[in-house]
Amino acid sequence: MRYRSTRGELTAHSPNFSDILLAGLADDGGLYMPEFWPQISPQTLRDWRRLSYPDLAAEVISLFTAGSIDLATLRTMTHDAYKHFDHAAVAPLSEVEQDLYALELFHGPTLAFKDMAMQMLGRLFDHVLTERNQNVTIVGATSGDTGSAAIEACRGRERLSVVILHPKGRTSEVQRRQMTSVLDDNILNIAVDGDFDTCQDIVKAMFADKAFRDDVSLSAVNSINWARIAAQIPYYIRAALALGAPDREVSFSVPTGNFGNVLAAWAAKQMGLPIKRLCIGSNRNDILTRFLVDNDMSVRKVEPSLSPSMDIQVSSNFERLLFELLDQDPVRCATIMKDFRQTGRMAVPQDAWMRMKESFDGMTLSDEQTSAAMRKFYAESLYLADPHSTIGLAVGKEFKEPGIPMVAAATAHPAKFPDAVKAATGLDPKLPPHLADLFEREERFDSLGNELATIQQAVRDHMKRK
Ligand SMILES: Cc1ncc(COP(=O)(O)O)c(C=O)c1O
Numbered sequence: 001m002r003y004r005s006t007r008g009e010l011t012a013h014s015p016n017f018s019d020i021l022l023a024g025l026a027d028d029g030g031l032y033m034p035e036f037w038p039q040i041s042p043q044t045l046r047d048w049r050r051l052s053y054p055d056l057a058a059e060v061i062s063l064f065t066a067g068s069i070d071l072a073t074l075r076t077m078t079h080d081a082y083k084h085f086d087h088a089a090v091a092p093l094s095e096v097e098q099d100l101y102a103l104e105l106f107h108g109p110t111l112a113f114k115d116m117a118m119q120m121l122g123r124l125f126d127h128v129l130t131e132r133n134q135n136v137t138i139v140g141a142t143s144g145d146t147g148s149a150a151i152e153a154c155r156g157r158e159r160l161s162v163v164i165l166h167p168k169g170r171t172s173e174v175q176r177r178q179m180t181s182v183l184d185d186n187i188l189n190i191a192v193d194g195d196f197d198t199c200q201d202i203v204k205a206m207f208a209d210k211a212f213r214d215d216v217s218l219s220a221v222n223s224i225n226w227a228r229i230a231a232q233i234p235y236y237i238r239a240a241l242a243l244g245a246p247d248r249e250v251s252f253s254v255p256t257g258n259f260g261n262v263l264a265a266w267a268a269k270q271m272g273l274p275i276k277r278l279c280i281g282s283n284r285n286d287i288l289t290r291f292l293v294d295n296d297m298s299v300r301k302v303e304p305s306l307s308p309s310m311d312i313q314v315s316s317n318f319e320r321l322l323f324e325l326l327d328q329d330p331v332r333c334a335t336i337m338k339d340f341r342q343t344g345r346m347a348v349p350q351d352a353w354m355r356m357k358e359s360f361d362g363m364t365l366s367d368e369q370t371s372a373a374m375r376k377f378y379a380e381s382l383y384l385a386d387p388h389s390t391i392g393l394a395v396g397k398e399f400k401e402p403g404i405p406m407v408a409a410a411t412a413h414p415a416k417f418p419d420a421v422k423a424a425t426g427l428d429p430k431l432p433p434h435l436a437d438l439f440e441r442e443e444r445f446d447s448l449g450n451e452l453a454t455i456q457q458a459v460r461d462h463m464k465r466k
């Protein structure tokens with residue numbers, strides 16, 4: 001399997017999975033895509049029903065690593081990656097009401113869906129870097145969850161230096177402490193003046209600076225890295241199989257920000273999973289639902305909300321879907337993306353927009369609607385969801401059709417957002433034992449404004465210190 005950029009052609013020298021894992025973003029600023037969508041037959045899907053989560057994940061990921069990492073190696077990694085999850089099923093389904101299920105993706109060490117892929121990424125990096133005798137510097141942007149998951153997956157790993165940029169004062173306190181209380185030498189946390197988009201822009205600017213990129217051997221753990229998406233596809237397959245696929249259609253509802261999670265579901269559909277609808281849930285930063293309803297992809301200011309991890313306007317992975325909607329035309333994709341960067345408005349051709357609407361629905365919840373929905377799910381079903389998962393459930397409830405299971409991605413544990421949960425329900429969700437002393441732990445982070453040069457220097461210094 002080879003990979004191409006959304007802004008470039010496939011050539012004889014196109015990279016394989018291990019190459020793009022380390023590269024993160026393509027040199028031309030585009031995002032890597034597999035050269036084709038591997039197909040999973042209905043019979044194979046039926047056979048996979050009896051696999052454990054780690055075995056299923058290895059099978060699915062191996063379709064993307066062909067030619068660079070074999071199935072047996074992946075199996076060792078998946079068993080190791082998921083063995084510390086606090087639920088035997090890894091990603092269990094919970095029936096919230098008739099035909100509406102929560103797919104709980106928060107049973108990993110940092111209590112958010114990011115662990116599902118990040119625990120694999122840490123091991124994949126280790127494997128490839130050891131094989132190649134190389135080291136890399138990972139710079140990641142976070143609105144709260146990617147950061148702690150990446151830090152947890154990479155802490156103490158010899159060949160990785162990790163720098164995480166978070167928007168100062170815009171994450172929950174639990175989220176911040178989960179990142180800043182990890183004091184391993186290879187980890188650096190930087191608080192940035194701005195929002196998640198500011199952090200993400202800085203990361204992309206570092207990738208665009210070729211000299212810097214080569215100097216620090218820059219790599220990425222955000223969902224701009226295809227390996228993240230590949231490791232998020234298995235849980236959609238697993239959930240659908242548990243509910244009767246491939247002999248029955250299933251729909252998914254996904255609370256969405258950077259568009260990585262719902263893109264993984266869309267990828268599963270391209271691979272043969274019978275998915276009926278994909279529903280996108282937004283908070284007040286609703287660029288994606290505005291786009292779906294009115295073909296209006298125009299960037300507004302990022303506004304703080306009760307679901308801070310989704311306080312995002314520029315959804316990086318949308319470029320991957322756009323590329324597909326444009327029949328994989330890299331020239332048109334690059335032109336539209338460059339124009340978007342300059343104007344803040346994406347001119348998506350009408351036919352591409354119509355094609356997206358064939359598979360996707362979208363809906364926005366205000367903070368008030370999110371609190372009310374959280375309260376109602378708890379009152380009626382005794383299901384306590386964090387604000388992000390609540391948006392997924394509420395949107396799923398809105399779009400569910402009779403007889404077709406609707407699965408909402410429950411992306412974070414309620415204890416990550418105790419203030420929002422308490423205000424809505426009066427309940428005080430407790431952190432699990434391994435995080436019980438989080439508020440007593442020492443914190444360490446640098447506040448460095450938002451100048452690219454200052455942050456680049458901090459990355460260089462961190463790399464040398466390590
Ligand atoms: C808890 C939670 N829910 C939802 C999202 C949105 O997911 P995505 O960025 O993949 O669209 C995020 C952030 O990515 C998150 O941390």
Ligand SMILES: N[C@@H](CCOP(=O)(O)O)C(=O)O
Nearest residue numbers: 142143144145146222223258
């Ligand atoms: N919500 C994310 C934002 C980054 O998303 P990613 O999936 O691209 O890493 C976060 O919590 O940091």
